[in-house]
Amino acid sequence: MDNHDFSLSAPAPAVPVAPMAASSYPTHAPVPAQPQAGDPFGEQPHRAAPTDRRSASNLRKRIGSALAAIGALAAKFWAAIKGLVLLLPKAKLLTTSGTALVSVAAYSLFWGWEFAAGFVVLLFLHEMGHVIALRREGIKASAPMFIPFLGAAIFSKSLGDNALAEARVGLAGPILGSLAAAGVAVVGALTGSSFLLALAYVGFLINLFNLLPVVPLDGGRAMAAMAPWMWFLGFGALVAMALTFPNPILWIIVLFGGMETWRRWQQRRTRSLEQAAYYRVAPHHRLLVGAVYIGLILGLALGMYETHVLSVAGHSFRTI
Numbered sequence: 001m002d003n004h005d006f007s008l009s010a011p012a013p014a015v016p017v018a019p020m021a022a023s024s025y026p027t028h029a030p031v032p033a034q035p036q037a038g039d040p041f042g043e044q045p046h047r048a049a050p051t052d053r054r055s056a057s058n059l060r061k062r063i064g065s066a067l068a069a070i071g072a073l074a075a076k077f078w079a080a081i082k083g084l085v086l087l088l089p090k091a092k093l094l095t096t097s098g099t100a101l102v103s104v105a106a107y108s109l110f111w112g113w114e115f116a117a118g119f120v121v122l123l124f125l126h127e128m129g130h131v132i133a134l135r136r137e138g139i140k141a142s143a144p145m146f147i148p149f150l151g152a153a154i155f156s157k158s159l160g161d162n163a164l165a166e167a168r169v170g171l172a173g174p175i176l177g178s179l180a181a182a183g184v185a186v187v188g189a190l191t192g193s194s195f196l197l198a199l200a201y202v203g204f205l206i207n208l209f210n211l212l213p214v215v216p217l218d219g220g221r222a223m224a225a226m227a228p229w230m231w232f233l234g235f236g237a238l239v240a241m242a243l244t245f246p247n248p249i250l251w252i253i254v255l256f257g258g259m260e261t262w263r264r265w266q267q268r269r270t271r272s273l274e275q276a277a278y279y280r281v282a283p284h285h286r287l288l289v290g291a292v293y294i295g296l297i298l299g300l301a302l303g304m305y306e307t308h309v310l311s312v313a314g315h316s317f318r319t320i
Contacts, residue, residue, distance in 0.1 A: 099146035100124065106148035115199060122180055122203040123152045126210075129176030130154050133169040137161075149249055151206070163224040163279045167289045170221020174296050177207040178303070185307050197307045204303040211297055214238055215260040217253075225281045225289045228268065231261045 100120050107116035127144035134141040134156050142155040159166040181203030188196030211219040214234030223230040235257055242250040268275055281289075 095145055096124075096143045099152075103146040103148045103152075115195070118184070118199045119202060120146065122177060122184070122199070122206070125180040126173045126177030126207065127152045127154055129172040129174070130169055132176070133172035134159070137165050137169065150252065159221065162277070162281070163228075164281050164285050164289070167222045167225035170218040170224075171289070171292055171296070173218050174207045174210055174300075175292075177203065177210075178296060178300055181207065182303060185303060188307070194309050198309050201304055201307040201309065204300045204307065208297065208300040208304070211293065211300070212238060214257045215264060216256060219293070220257075220260075222289055222293045224264075224279070226286055226293065228264070228279065231264065235261050 103120050103123075104113060104116045107119055111119070123146065124144055131141045131144070131154055134154075137160045139156050139158060139160065144152045144154055146152045159169045181200045184196050184203060185200035187193070188200055210217050211222075212234050213219040213223045213230040214237075215221065215224075215231060217234075220231055220234060223234070235254075238250070238254055238257055242254050268279070
């Protein structure tokens with residue numbers, strides 16, 4: 001029977017009885033054992049056998065073994081994911097480097113890998129200008145993520161508390177990007193390298209294009225602090241450019257530019273106190289933003305003029 005075992009024990013001791021009266025039974029006949037109290041059938045009460053204790057001990061051992069196995073499994077699982085957890089802080093670096101390699105491969109189809117790599121580096125420095133400015137504003141920004149044929153992008157919760165901060169963040173990219181392209185141009189001029197001059201030229205061109213006064217381009221960010229109505233002129237110039245030089249990339253920018261311009265203008269039409277506070281910029285700050293904006297345009301145009309080459313290593317730049 002489960003968990004119980006019956007054993008044959010020694011017979012119960014005889015119970016002494018008083019002398020009996022004369023009877024037909026012999027006086028020295030053996031006296032049968034009397035049943036114990038509370039047991040009408042005369043059976044021995046059940047007692048825990050040693051095997052019961054062994055069964056309980058085995059059960060405890062099995063439970064302990066199961067817990068130990070679960071603990072070992074948890075330790076192995078942690079050991080397996082520990083590396084991934086430690087890599088989480090490096091995820092931004094992996095995203096930047098991975099998308100950069102994809103972009104280099106894409107641009108290599110047209111320019112060769114050397115020129116493509118240099119171009120991606122210039123894009124990276126441009127985006128880092130935005131990252132540095134955002135951090136100066138106390139805003140956490142993502143690492144640059146490269147998008148083949150569309151450039152690169154960073155992501156943040158906001159661009160600052162007001163339009164002036166947005167302008168600083170927007171212009172920081174072209175400022176650092178222009179300085180990087182100028183450095184390449186100087187090295188190219190000193191070494192007589194047409195390759196570096198062409199790379200600098202493209203760098204100047206990309207930064208100049210980003211200064212178009214339409215959101216979400218950098219020039220549109222500057223216009224938020226100068227003259228938001230310029231968004232419409234910038235959008236018109238972007239559409240004219242797309243019609244003159246048909247290009248799917250330009251039309252994608254036109255699409256996003258139109259949506260963002262409409263959204264921002266609808267917000268301004270609410271004339272809420274929040275919107276009024278956001279776009280309230282002191283006149284001297286407007287002049288400073290305007291001076292930096294126009295200075296960048298003139299400097300980039302001059303840089304393109306000085307570094308323009310027709311072809312390098314068989315790659316033509318006549319259409320740029």
